[in-house]
Amino acid sequence: MSTVIFWFRSDLRLHDQPALAAALASGATHLLPVVCLAPADEATPWGFARVGPHRQAFVAAALRDLGARVAALGNPLQVCRAVPAVALPALARAVGASTVVCEEIAAPYEQAEVAALRAAGLAVHTVWHSSLLQPGDLPWPVAELPGVFSPFRHAVERAGIVSPQPLPVPASLLPPPGVAPDVLEAAGALPSPGHGADLDGGATTTSAGRDPRSSFPYGTPACDGGEMAALAHLAQYLARKLPHSYKATRNGLTGLDYSSKLSPWLATGALSARQVFAELKTFEREHGANDGTYWLWFELLWRDYFRLLHLQHGRALYRARGLSAVPLAPHNARGFERWCQGRTGEPLVDAAMRELAATGILSNRLRQVAASYLIHDLRGDWRAGAAWFEAQLVDYDVYSNQGNWLYIAGRGTDPQGGRRFNPVKQAHDHDADGTYRRMWSMS
Structure with missing residues (x-):
């Protein structure tokens, strides 16, 4: 028996999951899906919470949804409230694993997390899948990325580069390792999401998540943090033909509909950018394209550009x-x-x-x-x-x-x-x- 650990990072979903697909195709016989929550008192160098109460509550909702979806495929999600360098080696020892598969994140803090796992003796296989376009499909190597967005956009559009089609939700997962729950809990795993696990460090969805003035009331069912709510929001946004008015309304200040409001789910990875783009292209074929639908592509391309800049410049982006x-x-x-x-x-x-x-x-x-x-x-x-x-x-x-x-x-x-x-x-x-x-x- 061999077990591979799959570490969910900023990709809290099952649809369009190349990293998870890589774990399932790794040759292992068992899978341990894991999430590591930032300790509630973890702070940035400026002394602020690395994950504040609003995002804690939104991520907790995403994990409850993800936990239910993973469990429905026959494998419970393990949640740890500890830094990965502590949680994942302990879990690996408990289940006899030596390999971790996860999303590649090209930012210094996240790169250091992976380096710490490798220093602890784990083999870590990372998969880049947060961007719309694949870096290898671009007209130039990442090291030669244009220094300004407009030439980047024009070159991408002239080359006719297309986003890969999103992957479907896996029909099944590998079975969990045959390790008793109390052994996993001793290694740092919390009870399964939805069964008493403290997913938000006490920062439950308070009245802040339901503030009637909020343009994204994340404490309500329509703005829940989970993958299912993300896909439902995208579907209703397209069904109401709101992409056609996006460019005209995008500079609004209040309300749910002046912008797409996809960014919270894109940020946690509960929604894939490739899924958004694929459904937007279907929308254009059925209802026509205009400057509003183009501007959604424009914004997705900006999102890609900032990701590619990290691949190009790395830590230099964090200098004073x-x-x-x-x-x-x-x-x-x-x-x-x-x-x-x-x-x-x-x-x-x-x-x-x-x-x-x-x-x-x-x-x-x-x-x-x-x-x-x-x-x-x-x-x-x-x-x-x-x-x-x-x-x-x-x-x-x-x-x-x-x-x-x-x-x-x-x-x-x-x-x-x-x-x-x-x-x-x-x-x-x-x-x-x-x-x-x-x-x-x-x-």
């Missing part, structure tokens, strides 16, 4: 100067604190920061405005802002978060050397009657 040669000015700690609290005195920025803290959600437009204000008006360190977003956002994605903050700061791939959004003009353009600012006022 980023990809720029210009040193970083001293951090305005007091201004940053006011920004986090929504007390800068700039009404639109303050409203945005209060919404973020209360709901874990913020429109793309307001993310840009808030980030710009911290960097260009308050002279705060962009890395502090990125860390605050990491702690707050339901839809935190390491690639997009880092890429967008670098872009606004002028330390990434922006050909203009950074973007400053005038908050007064932005309020006039996007909240002319003050509805949004009143909704998130201090009173």
